[in-house]
Amino acid sequence: MSTLSVRVFRSAANGGEGTFVGYDVPRMPAQTVLDVVTHIQRRIDPTLAYRFACRVGMCGSCAMTVNGRARWTCRTHVARVAGDGRLEIAPLSNLPVVKDLVTDMTGFFDKWAKARGRFEGKATRRDDFARVAPGSAERKLADAGIECIGCGVCYSSCDVVAWHPGYLGPAALNRAWTLVNDARDTGNRARLAAVAGDAGCHACHTHMSCTERCPKQISPTAAIAGLKRAAALAALRGELEG
Numbered sequence: 001m002s003t004l005s006v007r008v009f010r011s012a013a014n015g016g017e018g019t020f021v022g023y024d025v026p027r028m029p030a031q032t033v034l035d036v037v038t039h040i041q042r043r044i045d046p047t048l049a050y051r052f053a054c055r056v057g058m059c060g061s062c063a064m065t066v067n068g069r070a071r072w073t074c075r076t077h078v079a080r081v082a083g084d085g086r087l088e089i090a091p092l093s094n095l096p097v098v099k100d101l102v103t104d105m106t107g108f109f110d111k112w113a114k115a116r117g118r119f120e121g122k123a124t125r126r127d128d129f130a131r132v133a134p135g136s137a138e139r140k141l142a143d144a145g146i147e148c149i150g151c152g153v154c155y156s157s158c159d160v161v162a163w164h165p166g167y168l169g170p171a172a173l174n175r176a177w178t179l180v181n182d183a184r185d186t187g188n189r190a191r192l193a194a195v196a197g198d199a200g201c202h203a204c205h206t207h208m209s210c211t212e213r214c215p216k217q218i219s220p221t222a223a224i225a226g227l228k229r230a231a232a233l234a235a236l237r238g239e240l241e242g
């Protein structure tokens with residue numbers, strides 16, 4: 001059986017800088033990066049901290065930086081990313097590290113709230129179901145971003161987030177665009193005002209890293225472009241004031 005040479009980021013016990021520590025892990029058929037981290041934690045060093053839940057690409061909790069690139073680790077096969085038998089595993093960028101491979105996602109989700117990324121409707125239980133035609137343009141635009149699992153891969157890959165920590169980021173803006181196109185939502189005026197500021201959609205430089213790396217094949221870049229158009233139209237109509 002061959003062996004993988006794995007370097008894993010470990011936090012310093014005293015709150016200092018942290019460093020990479022090397023481990024040898026046996027290669028297995030169909031092994032994922034999450035399997036490698038789990039092997040280290042269960043067989044070599046139980047103090048290694050990392051986060052996962054579903055292991056099937058649903059929960060969004062297992063994202064890490066793998067050989068320099070943010071990825072979901074439960075669906076990333078070692079054979080695809082470590083052809084030379086080497087892996088370097090670090091926490092996601094652009095987020096504070098809690099310990100080892102675990103990042104604090106509070107700021108990431110706070111930005112979803114700032115972008116008014118929650119559904120706002122006015123129908124009651126006595127109203128009939130809203131009927132949204134499957135083929136309508138709004139339905140297609142809303143569906144395009146709805147499968148986001150909140151993994152943070154796009155946020156960690158975005159240079160603008162690194163330069164401008166207040167920037168709402170691709171995931172929160174993708175969520176806002178999904179709701180802007182939801183025919184049942186009634187909160188668009190306030191939502192467009194929330195995403196039109198300096199930290200909102202106009203800060204995006206269209207680098208596309210978010211779209212290239214999103215494991216769910218969502219295009220936050222396209223969502224942000226849509227928000228730029230919608231915010232500009234709302235501004236022309238005087239709807240962003242007050």
Ligand code: SF4
Nearest residue numbers: 158204205207208210
């Ligand atoms: S397209 Fe915009 S949001 Fe996406 S990575 Fe580039 S700058 Fe960030």
Ligand code: SF4
Nearest residue numbers: 148149151152154214
């Ligand atoms: S848009 Fe994609 S990369 Fe970003 S949080 Fe959602 S699923 Fe993850």
Ligand code: FES
Nearest residue numbers: 055059060062074
């Ligand atoms: S563990 Fe849930 S998406 Fe990877």
